[in-house]
Amino acid sequence: MTAWIIALAIGALGWWINARLAHGASSDSRTVSLAIPVIFGVTIIAMWQVLVTMLDVSAVILPAPSAIASRFVNSIPILFADFVQTIIKGALTGFIIGMVAAFVVAVIADRSPFLTKGILPVGSFMAALPIVGTAPIFVKWYGSDWESKAAVVAVMVFFPILVNTVAGLRDTTAMQRDLMRTYAADYWTTLFKLRLPAALPFIFNGLKIATTLALIGAIVAEFFGSPTVGMGFRISTSVGQLAMDMVWAEIVVAALAGSSFYGAIALLEKRVTFWHPSQR
Amino acid sequence: MRSALPIATVVVVIFAIWTAAVVPMNIHLTADLAGRQDIAVTPETPRERQEVGAISLALQNTSIWGMTYTLDRPNLPSPHQVAAELYKSVFTVAPTSRRSLIYHAWVTLSATLLGFLIGAAAGILLAVGIVYNRTMDKAVMPWAITSQTIPILALAPMVIVMLGSIGVQGLLPKAIISAYLSFFPVVVGMVKGLRSPDHMQLDLLHTYNASGPQAFWKLRLPGSMPYLFASLKIGISASLVGAIVGELPTGARAGFGARMLVGDQYGQPILTWAALFGAAITAALLVAAISLIERKTLGRMGMRMAA
Incomplete structure (x- = not known):
């Protein structure tokens, strides 16, 4: 249960930052249009990591991003x-x-x-x-x-x-x-x-x-x-x-x-x- | 159909090249077979024949050319052998039998269609979200475009095993592969389509005091139809490829992919070729079906098909 709450919180945070950036004044600048998808990707990976480690998902089903990175x-x-x-x-x-x-x-x-x-x-x-x-x-x-x-x-x-x-x-x-x-x-x-x-x-x-x-x-x-x-x-x-x-x-x-x-x-x-x- | 004659010519040329290639492709096998049946072949021993190239061996043994077209296990089956196998496995056995290509076609086709429906529906929904939500547009759209440059088909074996280990088997894993393969083309095409109405048209709706939903249903959605159908055609052939590849690594027992593997492993190339042509015909029929729906829909909407 806590795993889901933490994951959702991370998701909401990432979305909030992106929403601020996308509706901000400099949303069409190159840096920001590059930053938004990157933040989105990082958010997804963070949620994935939290869910897999905290819920003890078997590595046979879905390995954690950290395990993939070390491999x-x-x-x-x-x-x-x-x-x-x-x-x-x-x-x-x-x-x-x-x-x-x-x-x-x-x-x-x-x-x-x-x-x-x-x-x-x-x-x-x-x-x-x-x-x-x-x-x-x-x-x-x-x-x-x-x-x-x-x-x-x-x-x-x-x-x-x-x-x-x-x-x-x-x-x-x-x-x-x-x-x-x-x-x-x-x-x-x-x-x-x-x-x-x-x-x-x-x-x-x-x-x-x-x-x-x-x-x-x-x-x-x-x-x-x-x-x-x-x-x-x-x-x-x-x-x-x-x-x-x-x-x-x-x-x-x-x-x-x-x-x-x-x-x-x-x-x-x-x-x-x-x-x-x-x-x- | 002014282009019927040129198309027929190109098709005939392709089949002529295929037919001509049968002789050199099979000549070594045929020569060995003829040698065992005491038909004179030059050079005489298989060892010597290995040293000779296919074309020169074919030119030295013109008398056995006929046999190259009737081998049981040829390197390259001739068109008539593939056609005969297709006819046999489609029309002469009951569609419920495991030997029937219709049975295998249905196994693959049901996964394809289910996956395509899921993928296309999800793609359209996400496209609407992207068009109406700036954050989503900025965050998700670059990934949707990037995904087109990645060989996501390579995920197929993993999806099957992953779902298998949580107890999902049969139709659904293949359908999921089909779904994600058709998903991204539909998203990209539909976003383009929903954005195709220009400022003039949107302004006109403003002057009519049209609400947001009205602008969507009466302008954006109809305007997106040509783009939608173009990407649906890409999506459905991707779905079929996904379902076939999904059958390969898991040793599936039924479907076009399984049929190709069986032909490959048991040394029956004619089976593989027949399955391949079955898959090609299925792909053509699926695309043709979407084209037909496209013509009808656009016709009813008063749009003319872009040629």
Whole structure:
């Protein structure tokens, strides 16, 4: 009973601070808009900690944040090895393969309006399918190491990037294309100087969707077979051993990797498409 | 449908590539099989064949190409084998039998739909809260957006075990995974939608002396519908993926995920492929159902679908 009261008090306090900040004079400044979600997160973690320790919740059901943090700090070598295996070797390699393949197909298909019309709906349809289910097939073809994960990831990221690139390449006005013609620009010059830059906002949209898909693909594919290293392997074996603190530590790694991957793409977008209205 | 012909062309090309790939993908298996049946194969011993690449082996043994399409346990089943397996497991066995894909589809689908309803309803409620409460907007919205960049699907095995250890089993754990996967896209889309009416429209309602609830029911909610449906379509396919992945790590006995695992573990790739296509068809039907509701709803509301 006291546990619930303390937890609710912490929650109310956090909410009160946030309400003051959100309705305060400087609520739109950068510091405050960053502070509010951080305070919210800290409040949730504090309530979680209080409830788990005071109510003696079994670590099998939900470990305390402190237990997760200490497990995280104590197993950094393991977590780092898993990170390299799953994120760098599996997800990143697959992401690059899928991305390059999507660009090549998009540029080829773009030469024919007929193909473009067919690829857009078929591609969007494929992007909505549960492609992650192909993981057992790829594990069988390419073995259980990272190559099969990269293959799953490549197929998963291919369609969203393809659809967005094809749509982006169509996003120039007749006026702009005519201008390139008056400059006597050939197809490739027009492609590199006008149409690809114009397509960049679309391409980055696709790349951002693909970052999350890449991580999901690499982790979930390891549930179907992997060497004894990797985030998906660690999650599924730790679940089997009821070592939930390890599972949560891996999820923290996945969350950090996911947000920084996304952040890196968003940062790159800001640098490359500085001219676009949404970035100004 | 002016785009029917281009779509058909692209689909035909995909199937043609698939059909062509069957020969090199299966040629090693087929050559071994043919060798055992005393059909002449070059090179003759399996050891030598291992050294030869798939394409050149296929070119040296054009006579056994036909066999690559009819293997029992191929590396890559041909389209007609998958179609036959789909037909067999959908139409020729009773829907209640464990061999029926309809039975497995229903197991997965019921978890998907239950989870989707929970997730979408909770998402809409939270979006209303975010739009009307500044504190909530500032505190929760950044987390809702961040959650889209995190592979939350990786939580699935843990959710199953966590709920299993407090005695919740069967449909509900999978539905919860589906729910949280569809929750965040709906929140983000619905917030955008509820904010889509511009100042002019809100001011107009002010001049009508409309109350807060009236502004919500007559302007914000109708205005949010196109955004809602767009995110519902994302949400329902995420829900299906969640339910399938939820079946994987726990050794579930029924559902698309279980079916894929069975095919994988017992070396019956045709089963895996049929389950995969079953899941794809289900996903397509779910999205199509939402599109249909969208068209009807927006039509009744006098909005035209954005093409």
